[in-house]
Amino acid sequence: MTGNRARTLLAAGTVALVVLTGCGDGNDSPSTVATPLASLPPAEVVDRALSDIERFWTATYPSISDGKAFQPLQGGYHPYTQGSPPPACGGEEGVYQPNAFYCPVGDFIAWDAEQLIPQLQSNFGQLLVALVMAHEYGHAVQHRLGVTDQPTVVLEQQADCFAGAWLADAMAGHSGSFNGITPAQIDAALAGMLQLRDQPGTSATNEGAHGNAFDRIRALQDGVQNGATKCAGYSAENLPITEVPFTQERDAATGGNLPYDEAVATIIKDVEAYWAKAYPELTGQPWKQLSVQPFDAASPPACPNPDAIAGGAAFYCPDGDFIAYDDQKLQALYEQLGDNAVGLLLGDLYARAVQHRRGQSTQGSAGQLAVDCLNGSWTYDLLHRPKKSDVTTLSPGDLDEAVAALLALGRATGESGASGFERIAAYRDGVLNGLSACK
Ligand SMILES: [Zn+2]
Structure with missing residues (x-):
């Protein structure tokens, strides 16, 4: 990889933990959607998501890597809290942030188990929690493919696309944990992605830019509809990026x-x-x-x-x-x-x-x-x-x-x-x- 970016964060800047209150009839609150995993604590949802995403990549990775086998994460999975911050990532000390990230140097995924994940689950449902993990896992896949020498916004959308490829696999009934996914659950997760977007006016060339919600949802849907092979081909030349900075x-x-x-x-x-x-x-x-x-x-x-x-x-x-x-x-x-x-x-x-x-x-x-x-x-x-x-x-x-x-x-x-x-x-x-x- 290039640059000194030691970790790949879920979202640039502070994550706004705000519930999108629809202006419909009040029946669209994602927290009221009944789901098979609804009663599970967030930590259990995360565990099941990570093991299912690992299953997915073990099966899928060879098809995008000329037959190479998938190597599971060497640095493991690290939930953290304010009292127990994440491990150091390369030379960078682990500091508590309401975020989730993949650390390429340590080949591990870490996430805020105290605020971010429980709040995402309670506001938008457990499918969003799984998609966050699938996004971070997507960065691990990029690292294995050796495609990290690209603008941040491309890498972020590719990670969203990889998350979509996992979602399609789960929707097809291949996941032991995330089955019977409903359109209402997916819409709730999309509403959550709106909260994880870059702040309006972020230039797509900014270090740390993830893309606006329109672009990120496009990338996720691309993965759902076209699969991991399509995601693996992402580059600055073929991605329609609509994020524009303020010019006036x-x-x-x-x-x-x-x-x-x-x-x-x-x-x-x-x-x-x-x-x-x-x-x-x-x-x-x-x-x-x-x-x-x-x-x-x-x-x-x-x-x-x-x-x-x-x-x-x-x-x-x-x-x-x-x-x-x-x-x-x-x-x-x-x-x-x-x-x-x-x-x-x-x-x-x-x-x-x-x-x-x-x-x-x-x-x-x-x-x-x-x-x-x-x-x-x-x-x-x-x-x-x-x-x-x-x-x-x-x-x-x-x-x-x-x-x-x-x-x-x-x-x-x-x-x-x-x-x-x-x-x-x-x-x-x-x-x-x-x-x-x-x-
Ligand atoms: Zn990311």
Whole structure:
């Protein structure tokens, strides 16, 4: 390995131990999800996870290493507490931090068994605890493959991808401990990953950058869908990294959030202009300007068959061909998750209008995923504009706000039947590949 980075941390900086409180109906609290391992203490969950991940790599490693056998960790596993700090890693003294890490020099994994792991388990479920261990194990795999001479952000996403490869194996029923994994458990774990992201505005080239949540979840899903061989091929040349540093003073001061009223007006103007351009491309027909109305919860506009989201707080009305949203609820979403959560919601309604106007369904899982892809295609457009002062662009953190909003509005138990995992994947397809991905 190169550089003097002695250890590979789970997350850059301080880990924010905050529960993502969804703005749904309150049924999406991950701590209420029933799971086969729910009654196990965190230490037992960690033990079972590590032994299962070792099983996975013993079986899988030869296929990505020209047949070489997997060598289990030589330095073992080390839970630590404030009173009993982690072992030294190379020349670096072991200091308590609410974190988890792999130490290449000592070839061991260590984790905060006092705060981090118990809190992750109680807030997001034991699957997140296992994924954290699988991520750290991914660093051990990189070390064995000899691929550590890459930017940190690539190594971190590769570790997430390797964790996803383990998850797919467990989902396929090969794990003795993590079986019967449900979409709700996965969505809870994804919500936890949002808490382990880099702070918005971290440059992807920073030492210690792990990637934003959008990129990290992409990497995890890549591992789930395409397996360890795909992860092993990660390099700076082939990874789509969306993490961008703050480039405007105003962004840095506000965290990239416009004031609410300005955000709503800017978003509506922008998504309207996008579809005026994109709808003819998609259908060969001209786009008619869409009417958008805020309403008070006590007096929503009349609509016989609303195509509603967010529990009816926002809808497209096919009969009147207009969009309406509960202004107070939208503002609450803005305050909770940020301005691009508003963008995600309004963009969803525009995508519904697109589908209705061109005679396509928005219902059920397939309809929702089509809407999410179209919504993502608008974000693709935002990401590929020339950076000029009069052009609306995304701020650091905006993609994570969209992912958080998707999880808050569309957990596995939600209205459409599509899981948050599937919805994020469909949205990302539009974000990374544009309108052509949604045809
Ligand atoms: Zn890492």
